Amino acid sequence: MYKILANEPLVPNIHLIKIEAPAIARKALPGQFAVVRVDEFGERIPLTLADWDGEEGTITVLIMQVGTSTQKLAALNAGDHILNLAGPLGLPSHLDKFGTVVCAGGCYGVGAILPVARALKGLGNKVICIIEARIKNLLYWQEKLQQVSDELIVTTGDGSSGYKGWAYDPLKEMLEKGGKIDRVFAHGCTFMMMLTSEATKPFGVKTLVALNSIMVDGTGMCGCCRVSVGGKTKFTCVDGPEFDGHEVDWELLAARRTIYLEEEIRSLTHWECQRWYKPIVKVVEV
Amino acid sequence: MPRQDPKVRGKNFKEVALGYTDEMAVREANRCIQCPKRACVEGCPVYIDIPAFILAIREGNIEEAVTILKSKNALPGICGRVCPQETQCEIVCSLAKKGAPIAIGRLERYVADWELKHGSNPGSSSSLLPSSGKRVAVIGSGPAGLTCAADLAKLGHEVTIFEALHVAGGVLTYGIPEFRLPKNIVQNEVDYVKSLGVEIRLDSVIGKLATVDELLEGGYDAVFLGTGAGLPMFLGILGENLNGIYSANEFLTRVNLMKAYLFPEYDTPIKVGRRVAVIGGGNVAMDAARCALRLGAEEVYIVYRRSRIEMPARREEVENAEEEGIIFKLLTNPKQFIGNDQGWVTAMECYEMELGEPDASGRRRPIIKPGSEFIIGVDVVVVALGTTPNPLVPSTTKGLEIAKAGTVVADEETGKTTKDRVWAGGDVVTGAATVISAMGAGKRAAASIDAFLRS
Numbered sequence A: 001m002y003k004i005l006a007n008e009p010l011v012p013n014i015h016l017i018k019i020e021a022p023a024i025a026r027k028a029l030p031g032q033f034a035v036v037r038v039d040e041f042g043e044r045i046p047l048t049l050a051d052w053d054g055e056e057g058t059i060t061v062l063i064m065q066v067g068t069s070t071q072k073l074a075a076l077n078a079g080d081h082i083l084n085l086a087g088p089l090g091l092p093s094h095l096d097k098f099g100t101v102v103c104a105g106g107c108y109g110v111g112a113i114l115p116v117a118r119a120l121k122g123l124g125n126k127v128i129c130i131i132e133a134r135i136k137n138l139l140y141w142q143e144k145l146q147q148v149s150d151e152l153i154v155t156t157g158d159g160s161s162g163y164k165g166w167a168y169d170p171l172k173e174m175l176e177k178g179g180k181i182d183r184v185f186a187h188g189c190t191f192m193m194m195l196t197s198e199a200t201k202p203f204g205v206k207t208l209v210a211l212n213s214i215m216v217d218g219t220g221m222c223g224c225c226r227v228s229v230g231g232k233t234k235f236t237c238v239d240g241p242e243f244d245g246h247e248v249d250w251e252l253l254a255a256r257r258t259i260y261l262e263e264e265i266r267s268l269t270h271w272e273c274q275r276w277y278k279p280i281v282k283v284v285e286v
Numbered sequence B: 001m002p003r004q005d006p007k008v009r010g011k012n013f014k015e016v017a018l019g020y021t022d023e024m025a026v027r028e029a030n031r032c033i034q035c036p037k038r039a040c041v042e043g044c045p046v047y048i049d050i051p052a053f054i055l056a057i058r059e060g061n062i063e064e065a066v067t068i069l070k071s072k073n074a075l076p077g078i079c080g081r082v083c084p085q086e087t088q089c090e091i092v093c094s095l096a097k098k099g100a101p102i103a104i105g106r107l108e109r110y111v112a113d114w115e116l117k118h119g120s121n122p123g124s125s126s127s128l129l130p131s132s133g134k135r136v137a138v139i140g141s142g143p144a145g146l147t148c149a150a151d152l153a154k155l156g157h158e159v160t161i162f163e164a165l166h167v168a169g170g171v172l173t174y175g176i177p178e179f180r181l182p183k184n185i186v187q188n189e190v191d192y193v194k195s196l197g198v199e200i201r202l203d204s205v206i207g208k209l210a211t212v213d214e215l216l217e218g219g220y221d222a223v224f225l226g227t228g229a230g231l232p233m234f235l236g237i238l239g240e241n242l243n244g245i246y247s248a249n250e251f252l253t254r255v256n257l258m259k260a261y262l263f264p265e266y267d268t269p270i271k272v273g274r275r276v277a278v279i280g281g282g283n284v285a286m287d288a289a290r291c292a293l294r295l296g297a298e299e300v301y302i303v304y305r306r307s308r309i310e311m312p313a314r315r316e317e318v319e320n321a322e323e324e325g326i327i328f329k330l331l332t333n334p335k336q337f338i339g340n341d342q343g344w345v346t347a348m349e350c351y352e353m354e355l356g357e358p359d360a361s362g363r364r365r366p367i368i369k370p371g372s373e374f375i376i377g378v379d380v381v382v383v384a385l386g387t388t389p390n391p392l393v394p395s396t397t398k399g400l401e402i403a404k405a406g407t408v409v410a411d412e413e414t415g416k417t418t419k420d421r422v423w424a425g426g427d428v429v430t431g432a433a434t435v436i437s438a439m440g441a442g443k444r445a446a447a448s449i450d451a452f453l454r455s
């Protein structure tokens, strides 16, 4: 059992959840994730570590409420417990002193990019963070990112704040103007990472993306998260989650992410019906 | 032994084999001639005193039978169900030549189930040796790890098991289905190991949360690796990443560990499929096929590239599968998978095969019949080609010799690896094998670790 220390809605649909997990917090590195199972009936879902504190013994994840598991997580309060938490999993991001680095984030990836940017800054890079949201009200963590970057560019789809467009737009502009960018890291939805990779490809700027495949165990045991990178099958959980965006078969990833669309709707409906009558989901220990 | 009717059991996940009644058990025990040869004991990888426990059943002293079994085997309820007795203790039974050997496995199961029903016999502290003050870390809670941990705890050492998943048991929990090995039986035997004083830390992925070296530096005197062979192999043919194609590990994990057969009560989904093809001919393939049937598939095929006699699955399980209506497509091998524009598998192109000269495994080599390609329509495929050890621990442990197949090199008699204070046993050393051979390796390693800790 792992105690929830905080659950704060950051923007509509995205929650910050802080969990007591000293052993994971001590070992976590940027780019890694944890697998969470909320209760006895729960799925195992991967969540990128958005922050951690080895001394305090805590980890922070950002969740976007989409399916049953994330709805369940969002409904928990500080003091509640989740049943299982395994990590830190996956290979850490490949960080080094590259020169000028762009860290692009969208959706929950705005949070996931924070530790990457912070570590890159610590290594002496010039860090430019670009974050995107559909509208102004969906932006979060600007101050936190400001602290770890030399420049923060905000983009919104409707232009209600900052640059009108998506994260790859200013990036493309910089490259077209001949700006020197040595490396790009992108965390976000599949589409955002694909577009970012497409934007940098003509300029040959290596772009690392954190893939968000469906997983079960998260330790390389099942192959559910297999993706094709450079024509080779890889497991996101143990070979990634970070891969070269120019080599990823995006169509395959997008297709594999839809495997359980129908079931996800059924599951959510089932849970909501249950919850309607039993307002509190009891965490049952097995 | 009574079994559920095939038509009924093909639609539920309840145990297929129902077990002996008291009368049946005594009748079977009475057949044992208590011969002086005791070949059965030699046939057992953990040397259970088989004639003695059978005698105890005959005398109506089941409690004594429990004690005899548990002195050698901490997991009799599991072994009684899944051990290949037909190639171990029963094949060498003196009665085997004259007709039917004693059904040792069924009697073992009977004794274990009796204990479960009549209140279990917790590892009483009186049977444990006084504390040695030594600490051992066991990685993995499959049969190898559980056995090694139980034996070391009985010998007075403080044992912690680190398990990556959220439930203990290894393949017994995530792989072998409920209808063949009910999970309450596994849980009960895990509880027995805990009652000996073994601590089990779940959600602990060694190699990530801590490395073996960190455990050794952090106060453990020895480490046993029982991490199994959990990495699935794929065919490496076109279309294998299409939606609807699973590794057997994923399919079985979803069903057994995550209880997808109870979806949506449990949150983890699985694609049921109308026509399911399972590729492979081992126990794992049989289990996957029988799960697919129980989930509600209309037709389930076993696609195997050799013929029936080369199938590595236990005969009993092949028969069970056949009775339930699984269709065997033998001498058939997939060439490629065909998908629709949404990325879902719709069909499988196969070759017909024929058998040539024996290969390295001693079985006749399957050869493609030229021009024999044909198409099978499928919407779910399960690839059950076998597994290799997960590299998480080997790749993060300095000084551990790894063989070509990814297995950890260890002495067969002692389980000692090339790294100081580290032992290994079970599937991680042999590659995918059996429950009982993993247990035997766990036992031998425990003896060797004990000797080392006392020296």
Ligand SMILES: Cc1cc2nc3c(=O)[nH]c(=O)nc-3n(C[C@H](O)[C@H](O)[C@H](O)COP(=O)(O)OP(=O)(O)OC[C@H]3O[C@@H](n4cnc5c(N)ncnc54)[C@H](O)[C@@H]3O)c2cc1C
Pocket: B082, B083, B084, B139, B140, B141, B142, B143, B144, B145, B162, B163, B164, B165, B168, B169, B170, B171, B172, B175, B176, B177, B204, B205, B206, B207, B226, B227, B228, B229, B230, B252, B283, B284, B287, B390, B392, B393, B425, B426, B427, B428, B432, B433, B434, B435, B436, B438
């Ligand atoms: C579907 C299926 C059916 C089978 N049927 C039979 C049968 O009928 N009869 C039979 O005798 N055998 C059968 N087998 C084979 C048998 O189950 C295995 O040989 C046996 O379980 C091996 O035991 P083990 O302890 O070596 O490993 P496992 O049972 O594989 O256990 C290894 C454990 O280690 C854990 N682990 C791995 N890496 C780490 C890590 N880095 N940190 C922490 N923990 C880790 C795993 O999560 C797992 O729990 C079957 C196997 C399968 C898959």
